[in-house]
Amino acid sequence: MANGEPSTATGYLYYPGCSLKGTGIAYEESLLTLFRLLELPVTELTDWNCCGATTYMSSDERDAQLLAARNLSLARQAGGADVLAPCNACYLTLRKCVDFCKKYKSVADDVHSYLEDAHLPTLQDVAIRHPLEVLYTDVGVERLRAGVVRKWPGGPVACYYGCQAVRPYTEVDRESNPMRMDEILNAVGVPTVPYALKTKCCGASHTGTIRDVGVRLSYILLREAARQQAKAVAVICPLCQFNLDLYQAEMRRSDPSLPELPIIYLTQILGWVLGGDPKDLGVQRCVSGANTVRQWFTSEKGAPVHV
Amino acid sequence: MKRHIKYQVDAQADWGAMVGEQPGCERLFSCIQCGTCSGTCPVSIYMDLSPRRIMALVREGFRDDALASKTIWLCASCYSCSVACPQKISVTDVMYALKREALSKGILPKDLAIPVLAQEFCSMVSKTGRNSEFWLVLRVALRTNPFALFTMLPVAWNLMRTGRLPLGREAIVRKWELPARAAAKGVR
Structure with missing residues (x-):
């Protein structure tokens, strides 16, 4: 593509990042199934690399930005459609690269000369989008409501947005008290509870390195959700899902009164109420509250439900 | 509470300025020491020095205290402080x-x-372009506390039985395009 030529691409270029191929594979399965149901074309970005992530920024700022830049350059090579980055950390890192290139000439120069050395196209405006924002803005609450074919059998849900999706380089939702996930779920017949900790840190990779601290942060999130009578937590980030899901057994050893809360991706809930097959949505991969999840996600598809 | 006195001669005044020159850190010297960063930080209670103190130390040039703190590593990059700071300092980028x-x-x-x-x-991503979660955790544990691997077994088992722990090593195809390789070959 020549410099300056506007993009004519349609659909979305899917940037999985490491987690959606591993611990967060249910997010990939449910996302792709949901987008298929909504007839939104999605293509995986060819030969994508690690986004650079939070951890890389701690060691080498320049290379962290260059890793992010290669992905954006590949997106341009692939036609320049919007990049769909479902992991909150990938979403932030890719957008931070764009933001820093605009703000700091030194970063823009580094990126430019690296892409030249690597024989990759220079950066152009590529939009980096999060599924929540795409569902809210491109699809819209009304279309989601109209597509509902199953009645939600589960209880009320606490919507947990996590940290890096809503700040600071973002268009997903407002940074204090985001409500888009709540609005979407309410529209498709899933009740939500007020959840003051919806953007508080889950502990991120600390659960693996300084376990007491990491698990404690996740515990506080779950305890608050339980106190609000939530029967599950809806998430939009693979690391949030991992921490809240996998460490619950450990939390219950120190606090047996903590109820088992399924940690479900927004895309799994939506995919299911819109008629997707539970297997295709990866719901069998939930660890905490697995029996509850199995019960909720087995009721039959009915006639279109008006919610 | 023990009180530590700091002496000017132990500070390197120009070091603070050097930190302030890095991308994202340019507002460092506008800090008014209000403590909003420490108040919003979800991990500040586990830190040896609060984020507000780190900001003060860096500004004055107390390099060794700032660099040796646990605080900078406990920062989980959640950006709460950065969006809350009334002086619009990206505390996260300073960390x-x-x-x-x-x-x-x-x-x-x-x-x-x-x-x-x-x-x-x-080291993994610069060579292969991707992160293989299983191997990363294994390498970190072997270098820090191999016994921690036993405590990780229940989590690992739950991941494996639900098909969430691939054991292969991930890598991109065109590794020569990675920053480390491209720079070695290029003109810089």
């Missing part, structure tokens, strides 16, 4: 700048696996 210098100078707090994770993550 990153400090982490980078501490790592490159080898000034690391003892028995903390977080900087080891950063090292291993970068």
Whole structure:
């Protein structure tokens, strides 16, 4: 593509990042199934690399930005459609690269000369989008409501947005008290509870390195959700899902009164109420509250439900 | 509470300015020491120095205290402080700048696996272009506390039985396009 030529691409270029191929594979399965149901074309970005992530920024700022830049350059090579980055950390890192290139000439120069050395196209405006924002803005609450074919059998849900999706380089939702996930779920017949900790840190990779601290942060999130009578937590980030899901057994050893809360991706809930097959949505991969999840996600598809 | 007196002669005034020159850190000197960063920080209670104190130390040039703190590594990059700061300082980016210098100078707090994770993550991704979650965790544990692997077994088992723990090593195809390789070949 020549410099300056506007993009004519349609659909979305899917940037999985490491987690959606591993611990967060249910997010990939449910996302792709949901987008298929909504007839939104999605293509995986060819030969994508690690986004650079939070951890890389701690060691080498320049290379962290260059890793992010290669992905954006590949997106341009692939036609320049919007990049769909479902992991909150990938979403932030890719957008931070764009933001820093605009703000700091030194970063823009580094990126430019690296892409030249690597024989990759220079950066152009590529939009980096999060599924929540795409569902809210491109699809819209009304279309989601109209597509509902199953009645939600589960209880009320606490919507947990996590940290890096809503700040600071973002268009997903407002940074204090985001409500888009709540609005979407309410529209498709899933009740939500007020959840003051919806953007508080889950502990991120600390659960693996300084376990007491990491698990404690996740515990506080779950305890608050339980106190609000939530029967599950809806998430939009693979690391949030991992921490809240996998460490619950450990939390219950120190606090047996903590109820088992399924940690479900927004895309799994939506995919299911819109008629997707539970297997295709990866719901069998939930660890905490697995029996509850199995019960909720087995009721039959009915006639279109008006919610 | 023990009180530590800081003496001007122990500070390196120009060091603070150097930190302030890094991308994202330019507002450092506008800090009014209000403590909003420490108040919003979800991990400040586990830190040896609060984020507000780190900001004051960096500004005055108390390099060794700032770099040797656990604080900079406990920062989980949730950006709460950065969006809450009334002076619009990206505290998160200042923490990153400090982490980078501490790592490159080898000034690391003892028995903390977080900087080891950063090292291993970068060494893996700079070579292969991707992060293989299983191998990363294994390498960090072997370098810091191999016994921790036993405590990780229940989590690992739950991941494996639900098909969430691939054991293969991930890599991109065109590795020559990675920053480390492209720079070696290129004109710079």
